[in-house]
Amino acid sequence: MTAITQIRRNDQPIYLDYQATTPLDPRVLEAMMPYFTYKFGNAHSRSHSYGWEAEEGVEKARAQVAKLIGADEKEVIYTSGATESNNLAIKGVADFYKDRRNHVVTTVTEHKCVLDTCRHLEQEGFTVTYLPVQQNGLVDLDVLRAAVTDKTVVVSIMAVNNEIGVIQPLAEIGKICREKGAFFHTDAAQAAGKIPLDVEAMNIDLMSISGHKIYGPKGIGALYVRRKPRVRLAAMIHGGGQERGFRSGTLPTPLCVGLGEAAEICMKEMDAEAVRLTKLRDRMLKGLNAKLPEIYVNGDLEHRIPGNLNISFAHVEGESLMMGIKNLSVSSGSACTSASLEPSYVLRALGVEEEMAHTSLRIGLGRFTTEHEVDTAVDELVHHVTKLREMSPLWEMSQEGIDIKSIEWAAH
Amino acid sequence: MTYSAKLIDHYENPRNIGSLDKSAEDVGTGLVGAPACGDVMKLQIKVGADGLIEDAKFKTFGCGSAIASSSLVTEWVKGKTIDEAETIKNTDIARHLALPPVKIHCSVLAEDAIKAAIADYRAKASKKDESREAAE
DSSP states (O other): OOOOOOOSOTTSOEEOBTTTOOOOOHHHHHHHHHHHTTTOOOTTOOSSHHHHHHHHHHHHHHHHHHHHTTOOGGGEEEESSHHHHHHHHHHHHHHHTTTTOOEEEEETTSOHHHHHHHHHHHHTTOEEEEEOOOTTSOOOHHHHHHHOOTTEEEEEOOSBOTTTOBBOOHHHHHHHHHHHTOEEEEEOTTTTTTSOOOTTTTTOSEEEEESTTTTSOTTOEEEEEOTTTTOOOOOSBOSSOTGGGTBOSOOOHHHHHHHHHHHHHHHHHHHHHHHHHHHHHHHHHHHHHHHOSSEEEOSOSSSBOTTEEEEEETTSOHHHHHHHOTTEEOEEOSGGGSTTOOOOHHHHHTTOOHHHHTTEEEEEOOTTOOHHHHHHHHHHHHHHHHHHHHTOHHHHHHHTTOOGGGSOOOOO | OOOOHHHHHHHHSOSSBSOOOTTSTTEEEEEEEEGGGTEEEEEEEEEOTTSBEEEEEEEEESOHHHHHHHHHHHHHHTTSBHHHHTTOOHHHHHHHHTOOGGGHHHHHHHHHHHHHHHHHHHHHHHHHHHHHHHHO
């Protein structure tokens, strides 16, 4: 296996946004190539070798995905991505069991595609409980236990948060769900391939996985659907009855193969990669802390995937910082970068003040991040945060000992 | 978001960053915006004996458009009378920097900042006049 040290071209900025997406691993591309070309058959064709060959590819990949999460291959169905998986899981069980149960439990820090799905269910007449999270971003298990009733059909709680990288206590949540007879769905788009997941040990009934978050292709994902005890879903896409009838449509063979290969590489390299990324993350944080006062990590640092940092740089607005660090590709929790002009709802849910949410950056490290890139990023961040603080009236006030909260600001 | 060359220039090379003595009689200070909204501008003018604005300084917490808007305004007000400076419109700022629609509020804030600085200067001047009259 060739070691890949760099995936970007030298004229491209340093990519530090691995929670948004990841580059396709060249090894994954290699595995996919035959299925774009001579192995082009329809995996559902039963009458010739083209079909059999394609089927072999998608089934091998299904087993690779299943193995990553401790599932049986028959329990994995392909979708177009985690958004579709989340929609199918939540709407699918809610719809199927609606005569008996009409309550859904989730958290306020879920990805928009879970929250929006839940909003949709509310319009359909379901009751949804949106659980708060603690200051560290983790759900309070006592609060969860109290929220789940004998009417709860599904509890949907993400494994790892996309903005702050915190890992929810999945095994404990699964236990509570099992005791109460509710299904446990977890959006594992940010978790799969990064932390060990075991659907048996964690009592997970439904799990969403995304291809492009694990160095696989975009446009493919998977949904784990438990068979024992059996979870039933109402399908959203009807047709030829592929994927156990849960998701009709011809499978995109190259993408399925890519997802499988990506899952296998993650599984093999997970432990070593976690150690490497933790070292890089610590190096970055240490470097920043050494030169910048008043920076704060949002979300629990302990229960967190190694490749994520979310930092508030007090008194420096996030978008202006991103304009400065042109050689770094990161994302911001500031209002100014979003269409809604609202600062990050995830940070707000942790109790991060609005003014601090505006100063946050999400820095995502991953498979192709190097020590040199981390050092360059630290230098650029230090330079621009310092420069912007020199022109920040809030920094000036805080240096003069003025409490910014004591001023009556006019909201605009 | 793609920004105009003028905006980027003001962001990268901001003019007139700094602070003037806010307790000085010939200095007017405007502080507008709110940290929770992600924009705070402090704009100061120093008015000479001839009634012309001889210096202007700013500090801004906010996005690149907010920084550029306040930088531009400090350039524009220098050498003007306060009455002239008061006529600066947010639309002029927005047009000059080619602000995208979602950033128009930055130019509004810059207009507010200069108006607030002028109001502060006028309040100080009239207080000075009153105390002078009282002394006579």
